[in-house]
Amino acid sequence: MFLRLVLRNALRHKLRTALTVLGLVVAILAFGLLATVVDAWYAGAEGASATRLITRNAISLVFPLPTTYREKLRGVDGVTDITTSNWFGGVYITEKNFFPQFAVDGESYFRVYPEFVIRDAEYKSFMRNRKGAIVGRKLADTYGWKVGDVVPLRGTIYAGNWAFEVEAIYDGRDAKTDTSQFFFHWAYLNETVKRQMPRRADTVGVYIVNIADPGRAAELSMGIDEQFRNSLAETLTETEKAFQLGFVSMTEAIVVAIRVVSYLVIFIIMAVMANTMAMSARERLSEYATLKALGFLPRRIGSLVFGESLMIAAIGGSLGVALTFPVAAKFGQAMGSLFPVFNVSPETVLLQAACATTIAVVAAIVPAIKASRVRIAEGLRAVG
Amino acid sequence: MTDVIVRIRGLAKSYRRGGQSVPVLEDLDLDIRSGDFLALMGPSGSGKSTLLNLIAGIDKPDRGTLEVEGVDITRLGESDLARWRASHVGFIFQFYNLLPVLTALENVELPLVLTSLGRRERRERAELALSMVGLSDRVKHYPSELSGGQQQRVAIARAIITDPTLLVADEPTGDLDRVSAGEILDLIGRLNSELGKTIIMVTHDQRAAERAHSIVNLEKGALVRAT
Ligand SMILES: Nc1ncnc2c1ncn2[C@@H]1O[C@H](COP(=O)(O)OP(=O)(O)OP(=O)(O)O)[C@@H](O)[C@H]1O
Ligand SMILES: [Mg+2]
Numbered sequence: 001m002f003l004r005l006v007l008r009n010a011l012r013h014k015l016r017t018a019l020t021v022l023g024l025v026v027a028i029l030a031f032g033l034l035a036t037v038v039d040a041w042y043a044g045a046e047g048a049s050a051t052r053l054i055t056r057n058a059i060s061l062v063f064p065l066p067t068t069y070r071e072k073l074r075g076v077d078g079v080t081d082i083t084t085s086n087w088f089g090g091v092y093i094t095e096k097n098f099f100p101q102f103a104v105d106g107e108s109y110f111r112v113y114p115e116f117v118i119r120d121a122e123y124k125s126f127m128r129n130r131k132g133a134i135v136g137r138k139l140a141d142t143y144g145w146k147v148g149d150v151v152p153l154r155g156t157i158y159a160g161n162w163a164f165e166v167e168a169i170y171d172g173r174d175a176k177t178d179t180s181q182f183f184f185h186w187a188y189l190n191e192t193v194k195r196q197m198p199r200r201a202d203t204v205g206v207y208i209v210n211i212a213d214p215g216r217a218a219e220l221s222m223g224i225d226e227q228f229r230n231s232l233a234e235t236l237t238e239t240e241k242a243f244q245l246g247f248v249s250m251t252e253a254i255v256v257a258i259r260v261v262s263y264l265v266i267f268i269i270m271a272v273m274a275n276t277m278a279m280s281a282r283e284r285l286s287e288y289a290t291l292k293a294l295g296f297l298p299r300r301i302g303s304l305v306f307g308e309s310l311m312i313a314a315i316g317g318s319l320g321v322a323l324t325f326p327v328a329a330k331f332g333q334a335m336g337s338l339f340p341v342f343n344v345s346p347e348t349v350l351l352q353a354a355c356a357t358t359i360a361v362v363a364a365i366v367p368a369i370k371a372s373r374v375r376i377a378e379g380l381r382a383v384g
Numbered sequence: 385m386t387d388v389i390v391r392i393r394g395l396a397k398s399y400r401r402g403g404q405s406v407p408v409l410e411d412l413d414l415d416i417r418s419g420d421f422l423a424l425m426g427p428s429g430s431g432k433s434t435l436l437n438l439i440a441g442i443d444k445p446d447r448g449t450l451e452v453e454g455v456d457i458t459r460l461g462e463s464d465l466a467r468w469r470a471s472h473v474g475f476i477f478q479f480y481n482l483l484p485v486l487t488a489l490e491n492v493e494l495p496l497v498l499t500s501l502g503r504r505e506r507r508e509r510a511e512l513a514l515s516m517v518g519l520s521d522r523v524k525h526y527p528s529e530l531s532g533g534q535q536q537r538v539a540i541a542r543a544i545i546t547d548p549t550l551l552v553a554d555e556p557t558g559d560l561d562r563v564s565a566g567e568i569l570d571l572i573g574r575l576n577s578e579l580g581k582t583i584i585m586v587t588h589d590q591r592a593a594e595r596a597h598s599i600v601n602l603e604k605g606a607l608v609r610a611t
Contacts (some may be wrong), residue, residue: 001490001493001494001497002497004486004490005483005485005486008485008486009485012484012485286481287481287483287484290475290477290481290483291483291494292442292466293440293442293469293475293481294469294470294475294494294495294498294542295466295467295469295470295471295495295498296466296498297463297466298462376437376442376443377433377434377437377442377443380442380477380481
């Protein structure tokens with residue numbers, strides 16, 4: 001009976017309820033999308049491994065490090081594996097087609113990055129082909145590349161027209177793995193550089209160092225940088241996460257703005273909802289007075305109002321959450337490789353549910369108190 | 385039949401208006417016998433509704449005692465008073481006060497939600513009460529689909545469903561045409577004569593008052609004549 005009363009009260013003004021539900025759906029959906037954008041922003045750092053350190057040139061990332069550092073790094077106690085990576089920065093057909101390309105040491109790179117899952121056969125043919133490339137699944141899907149395709153890149157840092165042959169397509173070990181990257185052999189880059197600009201040969205962008213114990217990351221980082229103090233290129237070593245956050249933090253202000261906007265949206269719909277509930281409760285004061293006369297306790301009356309608010313929020317909220325998934329998928333596609341990882345996280349869904357509940361509760365507080373405190377004799381008078 | 389069921393002594397009630405206290409009832413004494421059918425009359429603003437609300441336990445007096453079956457209800461707290469109303473008082477209002485989103489049957493069943501009765505039994509009792517007021521063929525109707533007289537009969541069914549000690553009616557025919565009013569008064573009369581319900585009815589209508597066993601006149605907060 002109680003639930004029936006709540007439900008029928010909620011459906012009493014169909015248009016009013018429908019508009020409120022629509023507002024909730026849009027707000028919860030917008031909140032979910034914005035939260036997912038923020039997540040995507042930090043995805044690189046989130047996906048970072050705690051057992052990887054990045055060693056780069058202390059002056060700036062644009063300055064390379066000599067290949068000779070590799071042997072010295074190998075000697076550091078606690079280091080289990082080392083690989084290298086070099087930003088290429090080529091353009092595929094037009095500038096708009098942005099995706100990251102790295103010249104890597106194919107032999108060690110995928111050992112250090114086990115989250116890039118490659119078929120054995122494809123990996124072997126990549127290793128055999130000097131001009132071979134390994135591309136991420138998402139990237140391959142975006143441009144329709146298949147194994148055997150030739151991908152032309154126009155060099156910007158390394159001038160000239162380059163061509164790579166797709167030998168392998170890697171998948172992500174989990175949803176957090178970025179599968180929009182492009183890898184090719186550093187050796188191929190280096191032999192060309194040696195010919196054309198010998199002074200830039202035999203250098204790499206960064207070293208990626210695998211360590212056994214993530215608890216020793218800080219100590220090892222300092223140890224590595226100590227090794228190269230006062231050498232030609234001093235180094236700066238940090239965890240992969242810190243390295244990734246270094247990129248993100250430049251745009252922290254945007255992230256803050258997005259967060260503020262998403263909570264503003266929630267706040268606005270809360271006001272709308274509070275207005276709806278206040279209107280409904282005011283119209284029904286004589287009914288609440290009647291219920292009280294019949295012996296219903298104030299808290300029962302109050303829970304009628306809360307129940308109605310929660311029911312509306314539950315409908316709007318679940319529709320909003322349900323819509324977040326398909327809309328986020330479409331949005332992620334449209335953004336392409338700008339957001340390599342674009343997934344609605346369980347935390348986001350939880351936050352959405354929490355927002356919907358908060359909206360319902362906050363919006364109902366004042367009307368519920370008013371309804372439960374209605375003075376019977378006066379409330380009954382309001383009839384007619 | 386001569387037991388006093390309602391005993392009122394020194395009852396006083398005033399309202400504050402504009403920072404000033406306006407007395408409505410002053411030092412009022414009244415006994416109502418069990419099984420009585422009492423009409424409460426008097427000019428508009430004389431305090432009839434105020435008195436009825438006090439007896440029904442939906443308002444509190446400033447002074448005095450109001451015993452129903454020996455219990456002084458002026459001493460009950462809000463929750464106890466609500467429970468007392470649920471089991472002792474049946475309400476019949478001028479504007480019926482049915483919940484528009486519930487059917488006739490559900491409206492009648494509503495007071496039983498506060499009891500320990502199971503769903504089936506509540507339903508059966510509500511159906512019985514509706515048949516007593518002659519509305520067995522209207523159980524699924526919503527109040528907006530019923531005439532005023534029919535709505536008032538649903539309200540009467542709701543008032544008797546808990547088998548209360550007192551039935552209070554504030555101008556139960558005030559919003560009805562003559563024919564419907566006659567039917568409602570017949571019904572209320574039968575509740576008194578056949579079920580032995582004690583009824584207190586506020587009315588302006590002399591013909592309505594004639595159905596009652598006794599008439600009490602209120603004038604400027606005091607009882608003028610009691611029969
Ligand atoms: N909540 C209130 N606040 C202030 N004054 C009130 C309140 N309720 C009633 N009064 C005043 O108390 C007096 C008695 O009111 P009451 O409703 O009891 O009269 P009544 O005899 O039922 O009149 P009517 O026949 O018009 O229904 C009136 O003067 C009314 O204005
Ligand atoms: Mg009155």
